[in-house]
Amino acid sequence: MKILLLAALLLFPPPQGDEVEISVQSLKKSEVPDDFPFQVLDQGFAIFEITIENHSAQHWTLPADQVTAVDPKGKALERATVFEITPKVIKLYRGKTRGIFGEGYSGGRPTTRQWEQVPTVSPGAGPGIISVGRAEQLRALLEHFKIHPVEVAPGTTYQGFLYLKSKHTGRKLSGSIVKLDDRISVKVP
Numbered sequence: 001m002k003i004l005l006l007a008a009l010l011l012f013p014p015p016q017g018d019e020v021e022i023s024v025q026s027l028k029k030s031e032v033p034d035d036f037p038f039q040v041l042d043q044g045f046a047i048f049e050i051t052i053e054n055h056s057a058q059h060w061t062l063p064a065d066q067v068t069a070v071d072p073k074g075k076a077l078e079r080a081t082v083f084e085i086t087p088k089v090i091k092l093y094r095g096k097t098r099g100i101f102g103e104g105y106s107g108g109r110p111t112t113r114q115w116e117q118v119p120t121v122s123p124g125a126g127p128g129i130i131s132v133g134r135a136e137q138l139r140a141l142l143e144h145f146k147i148h149p150v151e152v153a154p155g156t157t158y159q160g161f162l163y164l165k166s167k168h169t170g171r172k173l174s175g176s177i178v179k180l181d182d183r184i185s186v187k188v189p
Helices: 001-009 038-042 082-093 112-116 134-145
Strands: 020-025 046-052 060-062 069-072 151-154 157-165 177-179 185-187
Touching: 020 185, 038 046, 038 082, 046 060, 082 134, 082 157, 134 157, 151 157
Parallel strands: none
Antiparallel strands: 020 046, 046 157, 060 151, 069 177, 177 185
16 A cells, blocks of 8 residues: 555656745735625735646645744734624624625725615614625625635636734735745745
């Protein structure tokens, strides 16, 4: 059995560093996708966008549960879960306060009229009432964008978000280091 494993490793070596291109960037509000709630960045969270391009002839596995980050000062950045982010962002849906979940408003500041057109509470609802399904919609959206354990096929590109607990975003996290596993580290520009 050991001989077969050794033979397999010799015949199919892991992709070399130059065959798999990995980039990481710390997102600011203007860089998040249009359907993503940019207010996540105002609630004590940072987002690192991880892009993996596999130019090799073999699959490359992203061990998403092993990905860690360190800020420019060497302090470990704690990962944030979808369940930690949702309650902090969903509070913006309450009562007559303008909501956050709309069609394509993440690229800039919407006008008051645009916000009033976004249905965030049920008709006739009192203060503190949230529309049915809003929290589930937000969690599903955050889950869709977050990094997942995945095999990146040859000739393909994978992108995902790493959510972190940090009051700093964008350029303030320039110089941070993201470790994808024990061998691969990427510096944030």
